[in-house]
Amino acid sequence: MKKFMNTAETMVAESMEGFVRAHQEFVVFGAERKCIRRRHLTPNKVAIISGGGAGHEPMHIGFVGKGMLDAACVGHIFTSPTPSQIISAIEEADTGAGCLLIVKNYDGDIMNFEMAMEMVADRHRMEAVIVSDDIETAGIGQGRGRRGVAGTLVVEKIIGAAAERGMALHELKRIGDRLNGRVRTMGVALSGVTVPQTQRTTFSLNAAEMEMGVGIHGEPGHSREYFSTSDVIVRRLCETICGDISMPPGAKALLFVNGLGGTPPAELYLAYDAAHRFMEERSIPIERALVGTYVTSLDMQGLSVTLALLTDEEISLWDSPVATAALRWSS
Structure with missing residues (x-):
């Protein structure tokens, strides 16, 4: 294995x-380097x-910043x-108005975030939004x-924009919980x-195989299938997504x-074209688009498709200015 690193232990x-x-x-380290926070926090x-x-x-970390x-x-x-780390x-970050914690739905994350919240409950007002947009593990009992x-990116962007507008903690919790039910994602990989x-x-695949329904921790998916053209693969993802959301x-x-880490932009845009055509065929109005490598699984050669069904208010929040290392626009 060749990687640009010194040792595995010091890599992170x-x-x-x-x-x-x-x-x-945009950012600075928090105390004892336990977290990364915005360089300029907004009081209250x-x-x-x-x-x-x-x-x-x-x-x-690439999404820490204004908006x-x-x-x-x-x-x-x-x-x-x-x-x-979570307590840090x-x-x-708490400047007087409380904290909303956005947590991905994994046992370890849920356990540690809940534990941290319990430990400082006497000092901070807090709520949590659990993101669970991956359709491929639904109903399998794991x-x-x-x-x-x-889909966590979508939730973080919209809630972050709402907080920037001065919305209260309970309002942000409501927005996040409602939004989570209207976001679906499915991934596919050509390598582990x-x-x-x-x-x-x-996991290992031969030249004729692909893994459908992969996670972002390198987990194998729900099925191993024959590799095909991009249009066929993306259609399969989109059919599953649209079958799971109204x-x-x-x-x-x-x-x-x-992109999941090892897929070049040209292939991501090609996949977007196929996904957009699929949605057009079903009269699903695509009002906003995002294409790029934002939520990765180290060097996995793969991609995911996310469909988020948004209200007018959420579209406005998505369009609100954002200034982070990985996501930036003015309006």
């Missing part, structure tokens, strides 16, 4: 150092906090941050069901993930094609 810490040095206009604004294991960059997250904490590769993020994957600590890939009256769609 050294990567975080480089990230903060590269994006000093609800703090939006998230986090997870390393290996998903630019999520979550999105106020702080993020990073665990070891594919490992939840500790309660101590809460203590650093863990807590649907995982939080690329090379984990630095083990120097092994999480179109509310007046909803407007955000279509997001995300």
